[in-house]
Amino acid sequence: MMLDRRRLLAAGLVAAATGRVSSASAGDAADYEAGLDSVFAETQPVALAGGVVTREGLVWSGVRGVRRIGGTDPATLNDRWHLGSNTKAMTAALYGRLVDQGRADWDAPLGDLFPGVRIDPAWDGTTIRDFMHHRAGVKDADVLGMVFFMTARGDPRSLPQQRQAVVERMLGAAPTGTKGAFEYANANYMLVGAAIERITGQSWEQVIQAELFAPLGLTSGGFGAPKTDTAGGANVWGHRGEGAARVAVDPADPGADNPPALGPAGTAHMSLDDYAKWLRLFLTDGGGWLKPETAAQLATPGAGEGMPYALGWIAPPQVPWAGGPVLTHDGSNTFWYATAVVAPARGVAFIGLSNQGAGQAATTALMRKLVGRLNA
Numbered sequence: 001m002m003l004d005r006r007r008l009l010a011a012g013l014v015a016a017a018t019g020r021v022s023s024a025s026a027g028d029a030a031d032y033e034a035g036l037d038s039v040f041a042e043t044q045p046v047a048l049a050g051g052v053v054t055r056e057g058l059v060w061s062g063v064r065g066v067r068r069i070g071g072t073d074p075a076t077l078n079d080r081w082h083l084g085s086n087t088k089a090m091t092a093a094l095y096g097r098l099v100d101q102g103r104a105d106w107d108a109p110l111g112d113l114f115p116g117v118r119i120d121p122a123w124d125g126t127t128i129r130d131f132m133h134h135r136a137g138v139k140d141a142d143v144l145g146m147v148f149f150m151t152a153r154g155d156p157r158s159l160p161q162q163r164q165a166v167v168e169r170m171l172g173a174a175p176t177g178t179k180g181a182f183e184y185a186n187a188n189y190m191l192v193g194a195a196i197e198r199i200t201g202q203s204w205e206q207v208i209q210a211e212l213f214a215p216l217g218l219t220s221g222g223f224g225a226p227k228t229d230t231a232g233g234a235n236v237w238g239h240r241g242e243g244a245a246r247v248a249v250d251p252a253d254p255g256a257d258n259p260p261a262l263g264p265a266g267t268a269h270m271s272l273d274d275y276a277k278w279l280r281l282f283l284t285d286g287g288g289w290l291k292p293e294t295a296a297q298l299a300t301p302g303a304g305e306g307m308p309y310a311l312g313w314i315a316p317p318q319v320p321w322a323g324g325p326v327l328t329h330d331g332s333n334t335f336w337y338a339t340a341v342v343a344p345a346r347g348v349a350f351i352g353l354s355n356q357g358a359g360q361a362a363t364t365a366l367m368r369k370l371v372g373r374l375n376a
Contacts, residue, residue: 028373032060035369040064043362046239046246047075050366051272051351055283058276067236067355068248079236080226080269081353082257083338084331087268088189089298089312090212090278091204092132095192096294096311097211104199106297113195114167122174128195130179131188132311133302137175143187152259160203162261163194182306186265189312193264204264215289218278220271223263225251225335230271238335239356246356249335258333266331272351275340279349282327282342299327299344313342321371322346332357339363346374 032052040048047065051058067073098104105112107127110119123136130136143166155162170187177183193204200207205223213221220230229235237248238256249256257267270278281287286295301308301315308315313327324345331338337359339352350370352363 029060031373032370033062035373036062036064036366039362039365039369043365045354045356045359045362046248047079047236047355048359048362048366049075049077049079049081049272049351049353050370051276052370053276053279053283053349053351055280055347057280058273061272061276061351063272065355067234069239069246070248073234075236075355076229077272078229078231078233080220080222080229080271081236081275081338081355082225082238082269082331082333082336083266083275084333084336085186085266086329086331086338086340087264087266089327089329090208090268091189091192091196091264092298092311093281093290094204094208094212095128095132095196096290096298098196098199100291100294104195110171113198114171115198117164117168117171119171120174122179123171126179128192129302129311131191133309134182134184134188134307135180135302135304135309136188137177137179137181137183138170138185138187138191139175139177139183140185140187142176143170143185149259152261153254155259155261158203159205159261159263160194160197163190163197163204163264166190166261167194180304182302182304182309184307184309186262189265190262196264208268212289216274216277216281216287218270218274220269220274222269223267224260224269225249225253225256225333226269227251236355238333239358240335242356242358246358256335266333272353275338275351275353276349279340279342279351283344283347283349299325319343321375330360330363332360337363339367341367341371348374 036050046069049063051061063075065075067075126136226235239246239248241247285292298311301310315327317325319326322343327342334357337354342349352366354362
């Protein structure tokens with residue numbers, strides 16, 4: 001279902017604005033505010049935050065709504081938001097950072113990445129990029145399934161050990177999907193996270209904090225359902241359900257997020273301001289944190305038919321309003337919803353964040369409003 005949403009989002013943005021292509025600018029903040037007001041009134045999420053990013057950084061941000069349904073405590077720009085599967089682009093970039101440091105290789109054989117692991121011969125020739133492109137033949141239903149989601153939270157092993165067990169189960173048998181064909185699977189990015197752990201000797205959480213959050217100044221970055229805002233106070237809560245049936249989910253509840261072992265595929269959270277700093281990398285050829293050629297690698301779709309999926313991004317190659325390729329992705333753990341759209345040629349990116357799993361309508365509508373402003 002999430003894959004269908006992503007496909008619809010990418011297609012919708014391709015057609016969202018096909019007028020003249022002008023240079024990206026900060027635009028009129030009043031127009032952005034009015035767009036946010038309009039979308040919030042129309043879609044009525046619990047809370048909705050939006051942002052516009054240029055090569056210079058975050059030029060506008062706004063938020064509407066409340067932290068919990070039925071409450072009066074307003075959502076603010078200090079709140080942290082769960083990013084769901086938009087974490088995948090971070091995991092791919094983290095691997096790219098290790099490549100830039102000479103510690104990793106895009107074409108490393110699986111046997112080198114996972115020494116001592118029994119690997120079925122059917123995986124011969126498969127590279128880590130195939131997993132990042134979702135073209136390795138992995139099926140979540142076969143690798144993870146309900147057993148993983150029912151037992152992982154109570155697993156006493158360390159997170160690297162849990163991810164290693166998933167890798168062993170995955171690679172110990174032939175792929176159950178078709179190699180080379182696109183099939184979205186969270187297990188692909190669990191494997192990438194496990195490779196990062198093997199290379200560094202640290203957990204994915206430790207590495208992303210040291211190599212991504214710290215150097216980029218993403219001080220609000222963390223994992224799981226966020227419990228406090230950037231000032232240490234109350235924060236927005238995620239919500240399950242739709243309409244009148246929406247229920248706030250206490251972030252202290254173990255079920256408020258996916259199992260932590262899924263981290264490299266989708267458990268990061270941060271403030272809108274910090275997420276803007278992250279997206280700016282893709283407007284500035286890596287922003288000095290990555291080599292330009294590595295940033296380009298992250299934005300290049302895998303070969304083959306189907307979804308043009310790059311490394312953690314859906315990447316349609318030619319979108320009229322963008323003057324070239326677009327990078328886009330949605331993320332949701334079913335309690336939160338995040339949408340990002342990046343147009344490198346235009347030097348602009350857009351953010352939509354909601355604290356409800358059914359927030360896709362709101363974030364997509366906000367993207368249309370913000371994109372439309374470029375061609376006004």
